[in-house]
Amino acid sequence: MLDRRRFISLAGGVSVLAAARPLFAAPAASGPNWDRILVLVELKGGNDGMNTVVPYADPLYRRLRPNIAIERDQIVQLSPELGLHPALKPLQEAWKAGDMGVLLGVGYPNPNRSHFRSIEIWDTASASNQYLSEGWIARAMQGNPRPSSFVLDSVVVDDNTLPVSGPGLRNIVLRDVENFIQQAARLKQVAADRGGNPALRHLLKVQGEVHQAAFTLRDRMKNAPAPSVEMPANPFGRQLDLALRLLTSNTPLSVIKIGLGGFDTHARQREPHDRLLGILGEGLAKFRTALQGAGLWDRVLVMSYSEFGRRVAENGSRGTDHGTAAPQFVMGGKVKGGFHGRQPPLTDLSEGDVKYTVDFRNVYASVAQRWWGLRGDSGNFKPELLGFV
């Protein structure tokens, strides 16, 4: 049967084999760094990059955003041209300490402005016209057997599992560890080969993963030290708290994914956007302090991403419509701080949107190769690595 992915590949002249091959795989001579963990932070809805890392010195910025521009005297200056939204002030310490990087102008060619399609592109590291069903991390890890101490590869605390979805990775979606362990014991275990149709097989696969993961977590969490820093008392803070407890328990895994929603700010965006960035900034700053205290900061890479940035010019509703490239934050003890890449100029727009300067697949390839130490083949895409790790 000619499925959708294959059809698109054929139509686009992309070889079927290349599309199915591992993206950033094959281990380095020294072997991958399996003690390193990526904490992915998805900013759902399309974060307004222009009001996050603000080109405050550019008069065009204020001209295109007469109602929603960040006041110049409020900006947390990072350079003579760029500064952080004031709600992100808690991150200033990490910036000064040199363990926070800002990747500028990250996007991809022929940008898609649909939420669903664009997050799919980001999560699967596909080209704009290429449809892949497996997540970029799942493909990067393909052919790299994890040590036998790993019984799960990722924990997803929000509800989008696509970056880690794929046959090779064992993922669980988790909200509350104690409850998870308690309940897992009650799920009836049924041999997975009993399943007839795909729906039933899916049910049994999930059940099997639950049992495996619960067993490990029960042992690990028992001996985990209590976190030294309290995370903020909001839903994002609770996700960070869970991530923190997983990290301090030393449960072997490679990815923790959390998320913050509400960034689709089409109308009257200042109040909600300011609030969301405040939650993000406070949360990540405390997360950093806690991990430093636990001696884990060098083993963790925090990376934010969003499906797209937003239109440079504000719309008539004091909001912004869907746009293209935007900055990403990276944080961690091993991160090389500062700016990476190049800020897209406001004088060179395409359909009212900035043009990307860094392909997001280069960011992913840098994480795969330089953070985890996975080497090699990237299919048709030839990555240019960035120096942030």
Place this chain on the structure above:
Amino acid sequence: MLPARIRTLAIGTGLAVVLSGAALAAPMGTEQARHLLARTGFQPTPQEVAAFERLSHGEAVERILSTMRPKAATPLPDWMGMSPAEFFQANREIRREKREMKEAAEVKGEAKDRRDRIVGLVRQQGGDAKAWWYREMLNTTSPFTERMVLFWHNHFTSSVQKVKYVPALMRQNELFRREAAGNYARLLRDVARDPAMLMYLDGATSRKGQPNENFARELLELFTVGEGQYGEQDIKEAARAFTGWSVDRQTGAYRVYPALHDDGSKDFLGRSGNFDGDDILAAVLAHPRTSERLVEKLWREFVSPQPDAAEVKRLAALLRQNDYEMKPLLQALFLSAAFQDPKNRGTLFKSPVEMTVGTLRLLQMPVDDTLRLVRGGRLLGQDIFDPPNVKGWSGGEKWISSYTLMLREQGLQRIIQATQVAYGRRDMARPMADKEQLEETPVEGRSMRNVPMALRLPPALNGIETARLERILLALPPLTAVARDAAPGAAVAQMMLDPVYQLK
């Protein structure tokens, strides 16, 4: 019931003659009746299956389609008459009160103040609206109506969180009921003028010179033709065409503001003209992908996870031939060979709402506070009136993650436990007794150690043999065989906790 019986018999005979299909007129039997009821409604009860298994498939489909309810029976909340002006004024007052209490608490140095108990109007009325819909789903005589309203709610999404003015969402729900199996073209035109939709996708603030693209984009991408059929410029032009369609701030009703409408020339899908919103809608309705995508979505909702391309073309053509009337399409869909194919039984997941409402209907559990079901649905990933985003709930495999699978089992265990209370006493008038025990502790925190894994059977399930209960409760044979001589309560509990119960 005599007239209805005569009527269905007459229809059955007529169909048998016209279609000369003996199979169509023959009684459909237990399995097929269960399948039809479970796919078009909620978990069927033994009584419903008994009433349907003697009908032919054609008669049964006809009965489902002809007994729909254009209006909800559950009385509307008393705040429905509130205008937006009154709503936002009242909400401001609540927030001010909350702020003052916070300040007072800080002055007194109280650690825990009472402000957390004061809930804003959006949450109050949002909770009322959700609880209202659950009540209607629990009690309705037409489960199919509810499934179609859920379908439209998941297609033309709007959320309390964004819209805030809850009465508009209730009106939208009324619209979905009126057009539940009405006419898709009419529904689309009404949705484009629906105040909740105008607020949800920012049409209300879109005006000449500064069009907001949100509605135009989702109209093309999600509601009608779908990706690949239009370009970015089409979105921009469509957005211009809809400018001026807004909401009257005083009354909350749809209102056109001619001065805000862009009446310049627009280029849309290869044609040019001084288009307004209705011209755009007419253009997308004329596009074959609109009907095909709707049929694909209905197929995944009611038939199987994989739409059959040839059947989709046939059914979409039927929809267009009937000027987007939904009933002929739905009838053809439910009478299709794929729908009746036993291979497609148990291939779809029950949504959280179907799981909860269906189980409570099956067990005829009295529920005195449906707000609890709202919380349960939210945990399981389906917060009605608050879809996660404009695309709605993905459904299918996405309903079942390690997290939600465990919560589903937990919820079923709670219901099993609750039957001990509800049916364990002579005093049946007492609804869901032991309120403090069942409600005050959150579901997640309570100890499950002493839960007896057997039901107290409700009267409706009494005296039915285990083998028949199994055929009514489960779409496929259970993974763990249920002993034929097991106590009925234990047998039913075992069936409900079998993974197969998650399927329909």
